[in-house]
Amino acid sequence: MKILGAIEAGGTKFVCGIGTESGEILDKVSFPTTTPNETLAQVEEYFRNKTIAALGIGSFGPIDPRPGSPTYGYVTSTPKPHWGGFNLLGELRKHFDVPIGFDTDVNGAVLGEAKFGAARGLDNCLYITVGTGIGAGALVNGQLIHGLSHPEMGHIIVRRHPQDQYEGHCPYHKDCLEGLAAGPAIEARWGVKGSELGTDHLAWAIEADYLAQALVNYILILAPQKIIMGGGVMKQQQLFPLVRSRLLEWLNGYVQHEAVLNAAEDYIVPPGLGDNAGLCGALALAAQA
């Protein structure tokens, strides 16, 4: 049995682990993301006495995920101090003489869900995380999207909810999807954390409207066979039925496919891998490498 290494490289914390090609996590550890030197020393320390056949990294971004590009493997323009322009993959290569898969955290997550989780066996699916930020990764014909760079689906334009006066917090766009619907937007709009709001609060109808609009656009552009919604905000389980019904209202019968029309419960789902989605995603990137 081959043992694979996995790194979920987040802006807040790094999770390192080892697991199998079938997605089973055998061991994991996590530590806060500080400086590149300090954090990578802990990564190296964790893997030192472990023999791995390949390594996968699902990283916070933006990154350069295009093999062959001069900055392939770099964290590019993040506002996080010390990490902008850092050659994350290059630094790891100094310590790991195995094939390394490197991609965004959400690209890893969608690959993990397609290999091991809620979208097993599907070639076209989408994973969206709604937390401190909003990001999404998609599999198209069995492959992750890499064009000009990786997608940045969290920043798409949505129409403002008529009862929403909040200006939005995205530093680039103010009221793009992330600016209106990420966790910090909910907290700024209502003055308390989302987890302190009642499950029937207007906050969730507004949130569901924004997320449903995003899904409408993802569906019309990518035609995914399944949509997986994860991240801290989606722990509010009441959002799932709200998003599903608002989605059908927005589509208004346009997408004539029974998966969308009749079986929204199976179409829009939580991660099959639960809190291991990120680490399993990195495992999937290792398996692919």
Place this chain on the structure above:
Amino acid sequence: MKILGAIEAGGTKFVCGIGTESGEILDKVSFPTTTPNETLAQVEEYFRNKTIAALGIGSFGPIDPRPGSPTYGYVTSTPKPHWGGFNLLGELRKHFDVPIGFDTDVNGAVLGEAKFGAARGLDNCLYITVGTGIGAGALVNGQLIHGLSHPEMGHIIVRRHPQDQYEGHCPYHKDCLEGLAAGPAIEARWGVKGSELGTDHLAWAIEADYLAQALVNYILILAPQKIIMGGGVMKQQQLFPLVRSRLLEWLNGYVQHEAVLNAAEDYIVPPGLGDNAGLCGALALAAQA
């Protein structure tokens, strides 16, 4: 030299032609789209004495483009009389004993532009047509998108322009992109055809705003390396600079890629194949088959 057959199956007219694997059109003919029986008899007549190695069909839709599906090759739910539920591919197979490629007109068009036209050599690009309706096709990692079905990118949600009071004409969504920005919307909004409006009319600023919003979402979701804009409305050449500058305003520096930031003239372009984009697309589908 192999001769390929191509059918651009539009809702208004059918264009049939023959050409080479390198995208050269050798002969073509067009006739109005009437009933399936009548129209296909004309198709058959055109090809009767021509020897072709493969046939490609870029069809109006919606269609079922998924090989293996029970309704593969059908025109599905079109409002056009007689064509809804018609087995277009099955009917053609009765007359053509060659490999047949079948896809949407816009999927054909993007493939044609990538093989022979403005996006030659690129694996990730997008073709949008703005005419009687709005549709788009995209190549992702060198492949056309087929998930749940084909994309329906013309119906995405955009934010209403503050100076626009027109309700929109989409029968499903009223004011989705197609409902606000297709040719009939321009005519309904201003009471005259777009071609009769001056090139500095407010109409074009509003039109450019809607199209730029669509491109923002396509870029953030698909990361195309080039965007080709065709169709009757895009004959208004003044739209290109307006769309490019409005796109940069909406993105507000977010996509840090020089192709978008510094070279928008090379990034958002008219079809390289001109009015042959549809037929060359069908040729490309034939070559792929």
